Amino acid sequence: MSIDRRDFIKIAGITALSGAGGFSVLDKMLGEGLIEASETATEATSKKRWGMVIDVSKFKTEEDYKKVIEACHRTHNVPDLGNPKDEIKWIWTDTFEHTFPGQETDYMAESMKHKPFLMLCNHCEKPPCVRVCPTKATFKRPDGIVMMDYHRCIGCRFCMAACPFGARSFNWKDPRPALKSVNAEYPTRTKGVVEKCNFCADRIDKGLLPACVEASNGAMLFGDLNDPDSEVRKALGSHYAIRRKNELGTRPSVYYIIGGKENA
Amino acid sequence: MYDRGKVIAGIIIFLALVTFPFFYKTGKANVQIEPKINTPVIEGLSEKKCVESKEFMRANHMQLLNEWRDAAVRDGQRTYVASDGKSYAISLQNTCMNCHSNKKEFCDTCHSYTGVKPYCWDCHIAPMEAKR
Numbered sequence: 001m002s003i004d005r006r007d008f009i010k011i012a013g014i015t016a017l018s019g020a021g022g023f024s025v026l027d028k029m030l031g032e033g034l035i036e037a038s039e040t041a042t043e044a045t046s047k048k049r050w051g052m053v054i055d056v057s058k059f060k061t062e063e064d065y066k067k068v069i070e071a072c073h074r075t076h077n078v079p080d081l082g083n084p085k086d087e088i089k090w091i092w093t094d095t096f097e098h099t100f101p102g103q104e105t106d107y108m109a110e111s112m113k114h115k116p117f118l119m120l121c122n123h124c125e126k127p128p129c130v131r132v133c134p135t136k137a138t139f140k141r142p143d144g145i146v147m148m149d150y151h152r153c154i155g156c157r158f159c160m161a162a163c164p165f166g167a168r169s170f171n172w173k174d175p176r177p178a179l180k181s182v183n184a185e186y187p188t189r190t191k192g193v194v195e196k197c198n199f200c201a202d203r204i205d206k207g208l209l210p211a212c213v214e215a216s217n218g219a220m221l222f223g224d225l226n227d228p229d230s231e232v233r234k235a236l237g238s239h240y241a242i243r244r245k246n247e248l249g250t251r252p253s254v255y256y257i258i259g260g261k262e263n264a
Numbered sequence: 265m266y267d268r269g270k271v272i273a274g275i276i277i278f279l280a281l282v283t284f285p286f287f288y289k290t291g292k293a294n295v296q297i298e299p300k301i302n303t304p305v306i307e308g309l310s311e312k313k314c315v316e317s318k319e320f321m322r323a324n325h326m327q328l329l330n331e332w333r334d335a336a337v338r339d340g341q342r343t344y345v346a347s348d349g350k351s352y353a354i355s356l357q358n359t360c361m362n363c364h365s366n367k368k369e370f371c372d373t374c375h376s377y378t379g380v381k382p383y384c385w386d387c388h389i390a391p392m393e394a395k396r
Contacts, residue, residue, distance in 0.1 A: 077389075141340055149337045150387060182389060185358055190386035205342045 049125070049144040050199055051225035051253040052210075053235045054118055058219035065093055065116055071215035072120075072197070077188045079178035088169040088189075090197040091120040091212055099256075100244060112258075118220075120212070121146060121167040121197035122244060122252030129159035129168065138194075144225075144253055145199045155192040164248050168196045225253060297377045300369040305362060314363075315346045326382075329356065357388050365391040 003011075059065055072078070072091045079088055093116035097104045104113070127146045129138050137152035138159050160168045174191045182188075186202070189195050200210035208214070213222040223230035232255075235241075241255040265271070306312060314321045316328070335341040336354045344352045353359050364370045367390045375382065 139338065143340070147337065151333060151337070184389050184391075187357060187387040187389060190383075201340065202342075205340050 047142060047226060049225045049253065050123065050204065051144070051223065051232050051255065052120075052199075052213070053221040053232045053241060053255045053257060055219050055221070055235070055239075055257045056115070056117060057257070057259065058217075059116075059118070064216075064219065065118065068118065068212045068216050068220070069093075071211045074181060075183055075200070075203075075211040076186055076198075077175070077179055077183055078195075079175040079188075080180065081173075081175075081178045086172050088171065088175060088195065090195075091118060093118055100242065102247075103242070117256070119165070119167070119244070120254065121199070122165055122250070122254045123197075123199055125251035125253065126249065128162040128164065128250060132158040132162040134158065141201070143204075145201050145204070147198055147201055148193075148195060150187075150189055150193050150195070153193040155194065157194060159194055164245055164250065165252075168194050170194050295377075297374055299371075299373050300366060301364070303363060303365045305365060309363075315344065315350075315352050315359075329360075329384075332356070356384065361391045367391060 069091050073080070076090060078090050081087060096108070096112055096115060096117060099117040099119060123144055123146045125144065127138075127140055130140050130146060133139075134156060135152045135154055137149045137154070138146065139149065140146050155170065157170055160170060171189050171191050171193055176188055179188065200208070200212075203210060209222055213220045221231045221235050223232040225232060227233060235257065236255060239257045240259065241257045243252045243255055246252075301312070316324075321328070332344065332354045333356075335344070342354045344354050346352060361367065367385075
């Protein structure tokens, strides 16, 4: 088929026009915020999003922390290797300065400065660990829980580097010999996988509360953050609560009520 | 040919040794690998039936376990509805091994015979077995 100059100009003109049209559609989408919206929108409100509220003022004695941590670690067969280098932790404590870096002041109450704060995986809405996992071993469930599939974990530890909260531990050795008691209903982990808190996904699926919440005697609350009538939302609506490293934009699901009822 | 006698005798001895296993087994039945299902829980069942038929489980338990794993871990789906309509909790440790509490006589007999080494038990806890 040969093409004369007249036809060529016609075709070129139509192509140029349709190209311009394509750009105008993109402009329209940007103008209406359709493209940007997909990056900032939170989860649809009809879905569940599990969250936790920790009322710091209700933790008074060493015993209060210990029973929560032990309940978790006993339920999930988390070993105590007795060596900070090999430590495996799902829920643990640290100082205010390390829990909420940048929020500390020179004139903070001594009691607050040295108070231990409970920490666990924040089950972020935008989890950086999930983004970096090369095997999708760590993933986010539709209800907001950031889960580990130990069958898939290859132990590359990208997720440990990505997590800004230090919530992940690596199994440098077989954890089994270090277990004091074994919960036969839950698996252990094996050498070479990364592990972390799973918000007790196995218990939630059965309709139970997480083990730590159950053991906390009301100092920790658990519920659906998307449900305005849930216990957690009521607590958040009536108290001032903060999250860890809010400025990083990972949108944690674990909230801390610092003041408590008496001095809020 | 030099040393004809020695060479031929050598060949005959060699062939006899190489073919010995075939002659030795001819006419004998193969070893029967029979996983035992005589655990107290199974003995107490009114109908001795796994989640699916024996034939299906024998051929496809590995696929079924893979499906169970993905359903429970990745989809949060922790109930299995069997082909006969009954529901079971999806759990290797708490459902399978509750009945088959004799891992050594049930799982391991076939697995060692066929030389497969599933890594289930690196993490999942095998039931406590009475030492015999």
